[in-house]
Amino acid sequence: MQRPIKLRDRSASDHKGTFGRVLLVGGSRGMAGSISLSSVAALHTGSGLVAAAVPDPILETVAGFHAALMTIALPEKNGSFSSEAWTSLNELIARQDAIGVGPGMTTNNGSVAIVEGLLRQRETPVVFDADALNVISKQQWFDDDTLARKQDDASFVLTPHPGELSRLTGVPTSEGDGQLDAAKQLSDRLGITIVVKGGPTRVTGRGSLDEPVQTYVNTTGNPAMATAGCGDVLTGVITSLLGQGLSGWDAARLGVWIHGRAGDVAASAISSAGMTAEHLVETLAIVADEMSD
Numbered sequence: 001m002q003r004p005i006k007l008r009d010r011s012a013s014d015h016k017g018t019f020g021r022v023l024l025v026g027g028s029r030g031m032a033g034s035i036s037l038s039s040v041a042a043l044h045t046g047s048g049l050v051a052a053a054v055p056d057p058i059l060e061t062v063a064g065f066h067a068a069l070m071t072i073a074l075p076e077k078n079g080s081f082s083s084e085a086w087t088s089l090n091e092l093i094a095r096q097d098a099i100g101v102g103p104g105m106t107t108n109n110g111s112v113a114i115v116e117g118l119l120r121q122r123e124t125p126v127v128f129d130a131d132a133l134n135v136i137s138k139q140q141w142f143d144d145d146t147l148a149r150k151q152d153d154a155s156f157v158l159t160p161h162p163g164e165l166s167r168l169t170g171v172p173t174s175e176g177d178g179q180l181d182a183a184k185q186l187s188d189r190l191g192i193t194i195v196v197k198g199g200p201t202r203v204t205g206r207g208s209l210d211e212p213v214q215t216y217v218n219t220t221g222n223p224a225m226a227t228a229g230c231g232d233v234l235t236g237v238i239t240s241l242l243g244q245g246l247s248g249w250d251a252a253r254l255g256v257w258i259h260g261r262a263g264d265v266a267a268s269a270i271s272s273a274g275m276t277a278e279h280l281v282e283t284l285a286i287v288a289d290e291m292s293d
């Protein structure tokens with residue numbers, strides 16, 4: 001149950017600006033819940049300001065999930081981001097302490113432009129999940145070292161489940177150890193942190209670029225979390241921690257730990273079969289101080 005690292009306690013002089021402004025980008029008509037879960041998770045992990053940038057037709061639905069959440073409508077086509085969405089989003093990037101992208105986004109042209117834009121910028125930390133990873137796989141953007149990070153670039157964290165990791169690396173889901181090795185190589189080559197989700201979740205990365213790649217094995221979490229949306233919650237958690245100033249390696253390790261801890265508490269309070277991602281994200285708010293206590 002040992003935490004990998006500790007967040008500092010909140011002090012009397014802290015204000016919402018202290019805890020970071022983060023943006024979650026994703027969703028589409030039919031998958032409004034995914035990016036809503038990520039956004040509420042960021043609020044419940046302690047972010048000071050959270051906004052969701054979503055295709056225009058789902059803005060009201062996403063806004064309805066939480067009164068503290070801000071929403072930004074981006075240009076859309078058929079309920080997903082249109083090719084013009086990146087131009088609007090690009091103007092917002094510099095103001096963010098961290099961005100999470102991908103849940104429920106689809107892999108259409110609008111998503112391709114957004115993911116390319118976020119991969120090429122070097123100032124803002126980003127979590128890439130779900131359809132953002134599927135876009136990267138389809139476009140084969142990680143096949144060479146063009147997108148490798150330098151020491152002073154903002155952190156990138158990838159959060160693939162085994163299916164997404166298989167698309168990224170070509171190693172099938174049946175080869176768990178081979179998937180972890182492929183993730184380590186990718187992490188090493190590109191200077192990024194990779195969360196290999198599962199039971200247990202493992203994180204590959206390094207504290208700084210002059211250290212060797214390490215693997216952290218998470219000690220929390222359980223099969224009650226094998227239910228739709230629990231990964232979307234993790235995206236919001238890690239984005240929140242990046243926005244609170246943690247490195248990719250620290251945000252990913254502490255993020256998977258508190259996410260699994262919330263899953264363990266929720267499974268005991270609800271039931272293993274009946275727990276949903278909504279129970280998980282509510283429980284996250286209750287256990288969040290365990291990151292600093």
Ligand SMILES: NC(=O)C1=CN([C@@H]2O[C@H](COP(=O)(O)OP(=O)(O)OC[C@H]3O[C@@H](n4cnc5c(N)ncnc54)[C@H](O)[C@@H]3O)[C@@H](O)[C@H]2O)[C@@H](O)CC1
Nearest residue numbers: 031032033034103104105130131161162163173228229232
């Ligand atoms: N409420 C919502 O709006 C939700 C939307 N979602 C979105 O739905 C889209 C599709 O994502 P999905 O992840 O469902 O679909 P994917 O096709 O990416 O992944 C499902 C497949 O991946 C493999 N896989 C996943 N986890 C595995 C494991 N632990 N071991 C072995 N194989 C595994 C399996 O082959 C499985 O059929 C994404 O945009 C996602 O963000 C999901 O996040 C679920 C909730």
Ligand SMILES: Nc1ncnc2c1ncn2[C@@H]1O[C@H](COP(=O)(O)OP(=O)(O)O)[C@@H](O)[C@H]1O
Nearest residue numbers: 161198199221222223225226228229230231232
């Ligand atoms: N058997 C399990 N043990 C521990 N954690 C699990 C288990 N099954 C799923 N999880 C966790 O639930 C999350 C599922 O993520 P993902 O597959 O992306 O879900 P979704 O896309 O539906 O939100 C991951 O964080 C994963 O570690």
Ligand SMILES: [Mg+2]
Nearest residue numbers: 130161231232
């Ligand atoms: Mg997912």
